[in-house]
Amino acid sequence: MINYEEIPHGNYLCNIAKAEIVQTNTDHTNALKLELWINGQNFAGRKIWDFLCIRHSKPYVAEKAMEKYKNLLKCLGDLPTATPPHELIGRKIIAEIETINTWPSVIKYMEPM
Numbered sequence: 019m020i021n022y023e024e025i026p027h028g029n030y031l032c033n034i035a036k037a038e039i040v041q042t043n044t045d046h047t048n049a050l051k052l053e054l055w056i057n058g059q060n061f062a063g064r065k066i067w068d069f070l071c072i073r074h075s076k077p078y079v080a081e082k083a084m085e086k087y088k089n090l091l092k093c094l095g096d097l098p099t100a101t102p103p104h105e106l107i108g109r110k111i112i113a114e115i116e117t118i119n120t121w122p123s124v125i126k127y128m129e130p131m
Contacts, residue, residue: 037103
């Protein structure tokens, strides 16, 4: 049974269930959309989404997203930045999750143990 309580701040082992490039609604730029499923603990099966606007009209948004993306790739075994999104699917990652404005958000990624 899936627990729908608020996910407390912490590090969670997750599977990357979906990874795709999508177009944003606001400025029609590209973003990497990730769907993570939490493994183990009390929150197994819960889904978390991360949305990295790697190409954005505001340079600081794109820079932060690219920094987070490079960190994700490093944690997955130093994958190159040209790695297609579908190659991320099925991989395990530790995600630091914090609930911000009632929505669980990925703060950063860490290597799985």
